[in-house]
Amino acid sequence: MVSKKHPQQSTPPKKKTPTFLLELPLEVEAGEAARLRGHLEAGRQFYNAVLSAGQRRLRQMRADPAWQAARSIPRTHKQERRAAFAALRERYGFSEYAFHDLAKALRVAWLADHLDAVLAQTLATRAYRALNRVCVGKARRVRFKSRGRGLASLENKRNDTGLRFVLQPPVEGRKLGYLLWHDDRLPARIDWDDPVVAHGLAQPVKYARLVRRAASSPRAQGAERAGERYFVQLVLKGAPMHKPKHAVGSDTVGLDLGPASIAIVPREAEARLEPLCAELRPDARAIRRLQRQMERQRRAANPEHYDERGRPKKRGKGAARWKQSHRYQAIRRRKAARERRLAAHRKSLHGQLAHQIVAVGHTVLTEKISYQGWQKRYGRSVGLCAPGMFIDHLKRTVASTGGTLHEVPTRSTKLSQYCHGCGTFVPKPLSQRLHQCPCGIGPVQRDLYAAFLAAYLDPAADFIPSCAQYVVPWEGAEARLRAAHERAKERAKEGQVMPRSMGIPRAGARLPESRGEATPELLFLSSRGKVEAWKRRPEPPRA
Numbered sequence: 248m249v250s251k252k253h254p255q256q257s258t259p260p261k262k263k264t265p266t267f268l269l270e271l272p273l274e275v276e277a278g279e280a281a282r283l284r285g286h287l288e289a290g291r292q293f294y295n296a297v298l299s300a301g302q303r304r305l306r307q308m309r310a311d312p313a314w315q316a317a318r319s320i321p322r323t324h325k326q327e328r329r330a331a332f333a334a335l336r337e338r339y340g341f342s343e344y345a346f347h348d349l350a351k352a353l354r355v356a357w358l359a360d361h362l363d364a365v366l367a368q369t370l371a372t373r374a375y376r377a378l379n380r381v382c383v384g385k386a387r388r389v390r391f392k393s394r395g396r397g398l399a400s401l402e403n404k405r406n407d408t409g410l411r412f413v414l415q416p417p418v419e420g421r422k423l424g425y426l427l428w429h430d431d432r433l434p435a436r437i438d439w440d441d442p443v444v445a446h447g448l449a450q451p452v453k454y455a456r457l458v459r460r461a462a463s464s465p466r467a468q469g470a471e472r473a474g475e476r477y478f479v480q481l482v483l484k485g486a487p488m489h490k491p492k493h494a495v496g497s498d499t500v501g502l503d504l505g506p507a508s509i510a511i512v513p514r515e516a517e518a519r520l521e522p523l524c525a526e527l528r529p530d531a532r533a534i535r536r537l538q539r540q541m542e543r544q545r546r547a548a549n550p551e552h553y554d555e556r557g558r559p560k561k562r563g564k565g566a567a568r569w570k571q572s573h574r575y576q577a578i579r580r581r582k583a584a585r586e587r588r589l590a591a592h593r594k595s596l597h598g599q600l601a602h603q604i605v606a607v608g609h610t611v612l613t614e615k616i617s618y619q620g621w622q623k624r625y626g627r628s629v630g631l632c633a634p635g636m637f638i639d640h641l642k643r644t645v646a647s648t649g650g651t652l653h654e655v656p657t658r659s660t661k662l663s664q665y666c667h668g669c670g671t672f673v674p675k676p677l678s679q680r681l682h683q684c685p686c687g688i689g690p691v692q693r694d695l696y697a698a699f700l701a702a703y704l705d706p707a708a709d710f711i712p713s714c715a716q717y718v719v720p721w722e723g724a725e726a727r728l729r730a731a732h733e734r735a736k737e738r739a740k741e742g743q744v745m746p747r748s749m750g751i752p753r754a755g756a757r758l759p760e761s762r763g764e765a766t767p768e769l770l771f772l773s774s775r776g777k778v779e780a781w782k783r784r785p786e787p788p789r790a
């Protein structure tokens with residue numbers, strides 16, 4: 248086994264400088280594309296070879312009795328445990344540097360013609376990282392790259408040899424950029440009028456990455472014959488360009504995020520209750536249509552894979568392969584393109600909303616939510632609206648303005664159960680969309696109320712809500728929250744679709760009491776305290 252200690256291992260890690268990415272489409276002709284495909288195919292086979300050899304090392308290492316012994320060292324003995332695992336890794340050559348040696352040994356014959364040593368090293372690093380995830384229990388297994396899928400990207404480590412990006416001196420006033428690899432010179436399409444691009448290209452290039460993506464169809468713009476598009480991703484030193492400054496407010500904003508909705512309540516300004524990313528719904532519907540079409544095509548082409556009741560059969564060893572019609576493949580490409588477009592659209596909607604919030608105030612308070620739990624319960628909405636991703640986006644936006652986003656642990660605050668009038672915590676069933684308490688608070692839409700409570704949480708008091716702190720703010724807030732709720736109802740009446748969780752009936756729905764509203768029976772079932780609440784409640788609001 249390899250056990251040679253690499254000289255670099257003992258040197259301190261290089262200081263990391265900030266980096267950012269710039270992606271440029273490449274203009275690739277048929278001959279060049281064929282050569283690129285050849286190189287990427289070599290990269291794929293090489294990656295698989297390293298992965299396979301590395302997997303063997305991992306298996307042998309885990310089969311060693313010393314592995315079990317190391318595992319049985321209690322986690323409290325940190326150093327001892329770490330030393331035991333480090334010794335094992337050393338013995339079996341399971342480290343990034345040992346993989347680089349492995350790459351050197353495997354890069355022979357025809358592979359060497361396609362891959363330079365540095366590219367082979369970055370591929371070995373990739374294989375090592377994949378296996379290391381298995382080793383530390385973050386992944387169950389590694390995936391070998393199939394011939395059909397191929398390698399989607401390949402990167403260098405430096406920009407002076409091998410795969411690299413160069414800018415040529417100006418011809419007719421504009422510089423031209425090329426990705427150089429072997430004997431090919433692939434021109435990049437550069438829009439110098441785009442300030443983001445111009446700023447990026449003014450920074451030093453650390454290294455370049457070639458990216459291959461499937462186009463929606465071979466006829467798509469910029470795609471070559473096989474329906475693929477190529478891009479160069481430049482890893483640049485420095486910071487990305489900041490777009491012209493957005494306005495930044497000084498208010499404090501409370502948020503209540505739902506799987507498909509958001510309530511925004513600033514201390515001073517207007518409150519809002521809105522669906523999250525409502526604009527994505529048509530895209531999502533189109534994708535679901537394509538999904539159904541693919542399902543029908545799969546069934547039509549592969550009747551042998553389904554039983555007489557139309558259920559997919561269990562796959563055994565030696566089962567027939569699934570057949571894919573050309574039409575099916577075309578639809579699959581179209582669906583992939585649509586999904587990419589939806590993801591980009593979602594990102595821009597998240598960005599817009601984040602900027603709108605920051606324009607009001609850059610101190611933001613919200614309850615920390617278990618996105619994983621949501622994923623299980625509301626898979627579809629969470630998958631579409633990605634509230635977790637939105638919070639991350641908002642966090643970055645807030646941080647870039649020098650503000651703070653407090654994510655308050657739900658367990659201690661329990662804002663959705665709290666009533667500031669009497670200081671009690673009463674859980675509401677999901678169907679109950681209004682907060683109304685026998686102590687006289689409400690009725691008020693529950694998400695707006697929770698966001699209001701969040702807006703006034705005090706870091707000095709460990710974010711624990713208390714009755715006294717809300718008395719004064721409530722005076723001014725109640726009307727604002729009502730107004731926000733009314734506005735949401737108005738928009739629903741005009742035909743905008745609202746998530747059911749908001750408790751707003753759809754336009755034209757013949758429901759004096761919508762399904763989102765609490766019914767007396769439901770309350771009766773939930774707890775005694777709330778029956779009282781129901782009795783005191785006036786007529787349910789009519790939309």
Ligand SMILES: [Zn+2]
Nearest residue numbers: 666669684686
């Ligand atoms: Zn109360």
